[in-house]
Amino acid sequence: MSRCPALFISAPSSGSGKTSITAAIARSHARRGRRVRVFKTGPDFLDPSILERASGAPVYQLDLFMGGFAHCQSLLAQAAAEADLILVEGVMGLFDGNPSSADLAAAFGLPVVCVIDASAMAQTFAALATGLQRFRPELHHCGVIANRIGSAAHGRMLGEGLPDDLPLIAALPREPRLILPERHLGLVQALEQPGLDAQLDAWADAWEAGLRPGLAFKPMDFAAEADAPPKPLLQGRRIAIARDAAFGFIYAANLDLLRALGVELAFFSPLRHEALPACDALWLPGGYPELHADALGAHPTLATAMAAHLAQGKPLLAECGGMLALLDELTDAAGEAHRMAGVMPGRAHVQHRLAALGLQAIAWPEGPLRGHSYHYSTLDTPLAPIAQASNPNGGKTAEMLYQHGSLRASYVHHYFPSNPEAVAAFFKG
Incomplete structure (x- = not known):
C-alpha cells in the first residue's frame, strides 16, 4: 500500500485546455523539486510527449480496454510508491467514449477537477460545472478550473457562481502566445518544439498566479498486487x-x-x-x-x-x-x-x-x-x-x-x- 496525492484532470470537451493545465501543474511542482508522475487516459502519443517534458518523467497510458484494470492499478501503485504527486489527464470530454475518463476516475476513486473554457461564458459556467458534477454522483469532484478568462473580474464572477462543495481552484487568462501548435494527428511532438521548455515555464507561472488559496492535494491509498515479471523469453535478443x-x-x-x-x-x-x-x-x-x-x-x-x-x-x-x-x-x-x-x-x-x-x-x-x-x-x-x-x-x-x-x-x-x-x-x- 502506497499513499500519494492524486488529481484527475478532465473537461467538458476536447480543446478546453486539459493538456496545458496538466502540464502547468506538473511543471510547477517539478521545478520545485517534487517528483511528479503523469498519466494519460487512453491511447495517445502526442499529449504524453508534452507531459513528459513538463514532469521530467515518462508518461504512461491508463486504458481499461488496452491494459485492463489490474495493469492500470499496478501502474498507479508503482507511481505512488515513488512520487509526491500523481496527475492523470483525461481524454475528450469527461463522459465521452467507452471506456470514458469518468469510468477510469471511478474505477480508482480519483478526485476529479474539470477544466472549462470560460472565454465566452458568464453565469452559465457554474451551470455547466455543477451539471458535470451531478451527472454521475459516484465521482468525487474536488473543484473546477476556469481557463481563458478575460480578466480578473471575470474570474471572480465565475467563482462566485459556484456552490461551496465545488470551489474554483484556479483561473487562468487567455494567452494566445501559449497555445501549442497542432497538425492533423494532434499536438506537434515535444521534440519538434524548440521553445517548449520556456512555454512550459510560462504555463507554470500562469498556474501559480491564477491559483486560488486553499488548494490541497489530499493523499490517497494505492494498492495492487505485484505483477509477476514476465519470463525472460527474449534474453540475449x-x-x-x-x-x-x-x-x-x-x-x-x-x-x-x-x-x-x-x-x-x-x-x-x-x-x-x-x-x-x-x-x-x-x-x-x-x-x-x-x-x-x-x-x-x-x-x-x-x-x-x-x-x-x-x-x-x-x-x-x-x-x-x-x-x-x-x-x-x-x-x-x-x-x-x-x-x-x-x-x-x-x-x-x-x-x-x-x-x-x-x-x-x-x-x-x-x-x-x-x-x-x-x-x-x-x-x-x-x-x-x-x-x-x-x-x-x-x-x-x-x-x-x-x-x-x-x-x-x-x-x-x-x-x-x-x-x-x-x-x-x-x-x-
Missing part, C-alpha cells in the same frame, strides 16, 4: 527501434515490457541517416513518415539493410507510419508521390480527412493483442491480410494485419503488455 520525429509513436510500457523480456534495445534515427544497428529483430513504430518522406527516401543504406534483414528471416514489426515507410510509394496530402523503402508491396495516400480511429482487438497468429488506430492515410496493397481487427465499441475501424515473409505490418499501434507472450513469440522469430 537485440531489437533495433526507429525513434525520431518520423517514428515517435512509442508507448513507454512497450519498452518496459521488452526490457523485462530480456531484450537489449538499440535505438536509431532513420531521419539522421543512421545505419540500421546489428539486431535480431526490428520495430518501426508509427509517426509522421509523410512529413519526412524525402529525407527517408534519401537514406543511403536503410532500404537495402531492411531487405537483407528480411532475407535472413529476421522479424520486422511495422505499425502505421512505420508500415507506410516500407511501401513502394507514399503520396502526401499535397499530392506529391515519394519513393519509399520498397520492402512491402503497395502504395499509400495521405488525405485531408480522417481515415480511421478507434480501439482495436486483433488476433496475431501467436495470440490476441489490443491497441488502437488513428490515421489519415489509405493503403493499397496486393497482400492478403492474415487477420482483421475488431472495434470493441462497434465502430467501423477494423484494421488488417499483413504478413510478408518475416515482416508483419498493420495500421494498429499495438499495446505490448496486452499479451507479452505473443509479442515475445513474434520477436523471437
Whole structure:
C-alpha cells in the first residue's frame, strides 16, 4: 500500500485546455523539486510527449480496454510508491467514449477537477460545472478550473457562481502566445518544439498566479498486487527501434515490457541517416513518415539493410507510419508521390480527412493483442491480410494485419503488455 496525492484532470470537451493545465501543474511542482508522475487516459502519443517534458518523467497510458484494470492499478501503485504527486489527464470530454475518463476516475476513486473554457461564458459556467458534477454522483469532484478568462473580474464572477462543495481552484487568462501548435494527428511532438521548455515555464507561472488559496492535494491509498515479471523469453535478443520525429509513436510500457523480456534495445534515427544497428529483430513504430518522406527516401543504406534483414528471416514489426515507410510509394496530402523503402508491396495516400480511429482487438497468429488506430492515410496493397481487427465499441475501424515473409505490418499501434507472450513469440522469430 502506497499513499500519494492524486488529481484527475478532465473537461467538458476536447480543446478546453486539459493538456496545458496538466502540464502547468506538473511543471510547477517539478521545478520545485517534487517528483511528479503523469498519466494519460487512453491511447495517445502526442499529449504524453508534452507531459513528459513538463514532469521530467515518462508518461504512461491508463486504458481499461488496452491494459485492463489490474495493469492500470499496478501502474498507479508503482507511481505512488515513488512520487509526491500523481496527475492523470483525461481524454475528450469527461463522459465521452467507452471506456470514458469518468469510468477510469471511478474505477480508482480519483478526485476529479474539470477544466472549462470560460472565454465566452458568464453565469452559465457554474451551470455547466455543477451539471458535470451531478451527472454521475459516484465521482468525487474536488473543484473546477476556469481557463481563458478575460480578466480578473471575470474570474471572480465565475467563482462566485459556484456552490461551496465545488470551489474554483484556479483561473487562468487567455494567452494566445501559449497555445501549442497542432497538425492533423494532434499536438506537434515535444521534440519538434524548440521553445517548449520556456512555454512550459510560462504555463507554470500562469498556474501559480491564477491559483486560488486553499488548494490541497489530499493523499490517497494505492494498492495492487505485484505483477509477476514476465519470463525472460527474449534474453540475449537485440531489437533495433526507429525513434525520431518520423517514428515517435512509442508507448513507454512497450519498452518496459521488452526490457523485462530480456531484450537489449538499440535505438536509431532513420531521419539522421543512421545505419540500421546489428539486431535480431526490428520495430518501426508509427509517426509522421509523410512529413519526412524525402529525407527517408534519401537514406543511403536503410532500404537495402531492411531487405537483407528480411532475407535472413529476421522479424520486422511495422505499425502505421512505420508500415507506410516500407511501401513502394507514399503520396502526401499535397499530392506529391515519394519513393519509399520498397520492402512491402503497395502504395499509400495521405488525405485531408480522417481515415480511421478507434480501439482495436486483433488476433496475431501467436495470440490476441489490443491497441488502437488513428490515421489519415489509405493503403493499397496486393497482400492478403492474415487477420482483421475488431472495434470493441462497434465502430467501423477494423484494421488488417499483413504478413510478408518475416515482416508483419498493420495500421494498429499495438499495446505490448496486452499479451507479452505473443509479442515475445513474434520477436523471437
